[in-house]
Amino acid sequence: MATATSTQIRWNNSGDFIPLTIAQAQAACGTTSKPSKMPGTSTSTPAENCITGSKLRDVKGSVCENCYAMKGMYQMGNVKPALENRFNLVMESRDNPEPWIAGMVKLIWNQEYFRWHDSGDLQGAWHFANIVEVARRTPHVKHWIPTREYRMLSDWTMDDIPENLCPRASAHMVDGAPPTNLGFPTSTVVTDGTHDCPANVQWIESTNKKTPETMRFGKLGRWTRGNCSGMNDNTGQWEDCRKCWDRGNANTAYPQH
DSSP: OOOOBTTEEOOSTTSOOEEOOHHHHHHHHOOOBOOTTOSSEEEOOOGGGOHHHHHHTTSTTBGGGGOGGGSGGGGSTTTHHHHHHHHHHHHHTTTOHHHHHHHHHHHHTTOSEEEEOSSOOOOOHHHHHHHHHHHHHOTTSEEEEEESOGGGGTTOOTTTSOTTEEEEEEOSBTTOOOOOSSSSOEEEEESSSOOOOOTTSEEEEOOOOOOTTTTTTSSOEEEEOOTTEEEOTTTOOEEEOOGGGOTTOOEEEEEOO
């Protein structure tokens, strides 16, 4: 059987590979997004279509009560149609998964890290199965998928999932305990300063005027947000963080934002 390259992606189940263009891939699964905090690209769907998240938005103290994807850039007129298009294509893939799978493989082939759903969540066990297949076909890409749809993972164990894919079961409540007895890595949101995600405060080199603050790291720069690297508030150390993609990291704790 042939081996896929960056320009030849399996389109059907015959075992053959055919050329697939970027335009064809985007027609099958939509465009990818580039969240400012991420080291790579992502894919997103409307937060309004989150199954569990839509219920949690009405729950006081839940992580979804003040969902970041229900405001800001995600609600802009040029962003919402792309979100809705991706969602529609995901739903079409339930009965005909291969075009969507092949399209995603094509679009993320040159990525080192990929995040699933900076907005949105799984729509069914079939959706997760499609993502698992994308990960299998891109073994050189690290995948991370946070989800509140625990039941959609119930047919899987970590041994069944490719080693380059890290699903994280996200806690529903701010300062709540991580989900237990699922057999998957987890994530939580905390307000007590015990978070281990450094991405909330980050540093970008620049040519700003030299001051004690801009020279904090011995180089000109400014505080900013982005690229999953930053000052760990607990250790005081600068980190190029990839905890979310690390299957060996049992829980990632984020600061509330």
